[in-house]
Amino acid sequence: MMNILGINVNARSLRRVRQVIGVLIGYGFESLIEHLHFTQFMARGARLFRRGGKELAQLSPAERMRLALEELGPSFIKLGQLLSTRSDIIPRSYLEEFSKLQDQVPGFAFSHVRTLIREELGGEIEDIYASFSEEPLAAASIAQVHAATLKSGDEVVVKIRRPGIVEEVETDIEVLLGLAFLAKRRFPDNCSFDPVELVKEFARSIRCELELSREGRTIERISGYFADEPTVRFPRVYWEVTSPGVLTLECMRGIKVSDLAALERAGLDRKLIARRGADVFIRQVLEHGYFHGDPHPGNVFILPGNVICLLDFGMMGRLDSSSREFFVDFLRSLVNKDPDRIISLLLYSGDISDTLDSRALRRDLSDFIDDFYELPFAEMSVGKILGDLITLIAAYRIYFRPDFMMLAKALVTVEGMGRMLDPEFDMVERMRPFVEKAATDRLSMGHIAQEVGGSLQSYYNLARTFPDDIKEILNRLNRNKFKIDLEHRGLEHFIRELDKSGNRLSSSLIIAALLIGSSLIMQTDKGPHLLGVPILAFLGYTVAGLMGVWLLVGIFRSGRL
Template sequence: MLNLRRLNRNIRSLGRYRQILGTLLKYGFGQVLDQLQIRFIVQRSRRIFSGGRQIRAARRQTPAVRLRLAMEELGPTFIKFGQLLSTRPDILPPEYITEFSRLQDDLPPVPFAQIHQQITKELGQPLERLFSHLEMTPLATASIAQVHHARLLDGKKVAVKIRRPDIEHIIATDLDILMSLAHLAEHHLPALHIYNPVALVKEFRRSVQRELNFTREGHTLERFADNFAEDSTFHVPRMYRELSGETVLTMEFIEGIKVSDFARLRNAGYDLSTIAHHGADALLKQVLIHGLFHGDPHPGNIFVMPGPVVCFLDYGMVGRLDRTLKYQLIDLLFGILERDVEKVTRLLLESGEMDEEPLLTDLKKVVSDFIDDYYEVPLQEIHTGHLLTDLINIFVQFHISVPPDLLILARALITMEGIGRQLDPGFNMVGHLKPFMERLARERLTPSYLAKELNDVAGDYGMLLRRLPRDVRTLLLRMNRNRLKINLEHRGLNQLITDLDKSSNRLSFSMLISALIVGSSLIMQVDKGPSVMGFPVLGFLGYTIAAVLGLWLAVAILRSGRL
């Protein structure tokens, strides 16, 4: 029974694989797929998606637009993947970032009967024992879940977030296919090696699996609530643990005004400048004090409550800054303000990973130019978004991989700064940032911090001294037994080997065609054997086969785009 279930899953995966490749072919990415060496599926899909007015119109768009359209057509997993890629300016050109930022995961709502079944299955009780009322029409729908308004038995308003049935299996199948394509891309497309497609898909898998588990989001809500328990300017929705689980999350219903609804905010008597300041302070506290921050504070996720109190919704995407990365970021900002090129260069190299050491002289020159661009600019005129974008461009230029959480932070700060400037044209994120930087700088001089640093260093040296004799003994033992191995990795040869293999096959094929032509010509000179209209049948047949094979070879070369 288990083998039959696995066989059915594999058959569905193959059908989905063909659908994905067919959609990519439909939008003009056939040449890329040809390089992945999956000829059978690609050829079958090419026959299906070979033409059509809509297809020809789509192929006239730019590659970035075509890829976005393909992702929208392929559904939730690929839309989520595109949204993740839109946060990675370190690996994608600006036009792709712009297009992927337009991806929306709005889907038709799940029928209420399935929602009813999902809630009762997860919470283990009939619906009437859980809620006095549950709206049949959802407040919002997305690729992974939809949200319904409800009332508890005591009359309190709540929002119930329910995961779409079977979405976990759909995403799991797509993730397996994405991982397969990533491995093929890494093997057959050396130019993509520096972007590490496999690691990118693994990062996406971790992200989407966290988002699928509402228990994790509930714990995150509780952590944020604890962090801001004493803050009167920021509110975190209450999570009802007894009415939540892996596929259902019940939260306090927030009755407020969207931060983007400026007219309603003014009519309600709110000071927009105060709202901007509260929102910025809340985000910076999350980042620099707690090390856990909301990763997607766009206007649809921010509400203003009486006070004014700012409230963020949807904690499915969060970023984390550990102590090391947090202080590296602060040191980096201080280095820019102090015009310390050496310090900024060192911190850039420490904060990311790279395949090859960049030319230090070139990196210092670029860093120096970057600092000069901001050194003479008044603090109130510095745009955090521009500064972070320029900083990320340096990472990209020198192939230094940026920590994913740092990219989430950059996006969150840029988004919040944009909201702040819409609320208050004089808003300045850097001005809000400076007090936090000074606070952290003072914190590093306290006895408790210095004692912890000293304790960490002592622990590292203690671990080194404990492990060093054993590691040296293991190394010497392997050398004595001739078991010491050195692994060498060649890069960039896979494509060369593939191209040489294709060239040798074409050369062999050409020689076969030449042999047929020469042999047929010799037979034509001999007046023996069966003939038709005075021509030897074997000679005529040889010419025909040579012509067919020659035409087939010419078409194959033309289709490859390499004459």
């Protein structure tokens, strides 16, 4: 392991760091690299990758960053897609560009498919499947999909993880974590969010996507929630031919929800489909707290009888019971025009800064709610309202949890599909009975009894362990092993500047000593001479001059005289 600016990296990660820096500089982000203090180590060589041309110069920074992420590959594309849901921390221009990121890539060779099937399922394709299409139906950055038929005659689709993608992603996670730690150290007071926690959230998300058998378990979990609901279907998982790297699912033949002409030809009811699709998503959120994080039209098929079929469960959002209660209260407060209640909910959530100007926030929330109520129906959108509200709240350094941001983006997508199917579709009215039911259920005797029981159990556990905890503290005090760790935050920059000043002062003293010593040697006129000057004096002046030039260059480059 090597240490680069405080980042521990192996040889493979070091090559990847060089590549990342090269691509960023190539797209005009030299200042970012310089702020991270990578310039003196790697940026000089990376400048060889600098792109030219007027086309790049005419692009906005957001467009250039999108192109850089696309060039850096699957992990960075997935990171950009995750950031596209974070309107609370990412500027709107970057959100729009990151939303354009696509991870469609050329498929890998069928020879690799054979090898992967053999390694994952323990047999040859011909021994497991009656037929298997060599051409993929679709190929993405994580996996590609093939049509196949089982020996039983069941038609299936087989999702196969790309060869080497796990190692590639793990290397990128290591690099991103190192860069995040470095950014946190360099800008402890300037970061409006924690970059390390952001990368950890990304790592958790992409690792879930890499384990295809996990997606199979997710499908079975969601289908269990709707087992008695005939208006929605989920593909069956064939576990006997599924592994972490291979997922075999029932082939669902339906009409893509965005193919309106085909829906009309099939005699399907577009308005009913819009209502059913919205109901399925709302129930996932409010009743089960486990929802599809990427419900775009490519992942929604319509089966005969106006039945909704959801596909691709690699990206899921999760809301625990307290988060669902927060969401319901938040929506009700918004609908009831209650900015004070919204502020109290935000304070309770804990994602709020100590310098909050609550009076200004209350004023802005009141103005926002008034504007929201004056919107005509055609412009009223739950997703847009939530997005604009999150942007407003983020200006006060209040940040939502990642799953809330994923929910806001998913709501925009679901509402957009609803209005595509039915221009008169009203997501607000569709959500209202579910929100009211969720609020009413919290007041039921069963729910109250459950909450009281849980609280009593917590207090009982606290009372049971309290004597032992006090005894442990006293024992540590008696053995002089009681420690309090104090962390000084924000001192890294001061220490770094102090070291820099000390180095310059030391260099100045050395230069002065060399000049004085060389001048004294000149006065004695002793020892060998060169061009009539004592050699020792000549060397002293030369070294002092070079050090002086080096010191001045460093001072000018820092921009602070």
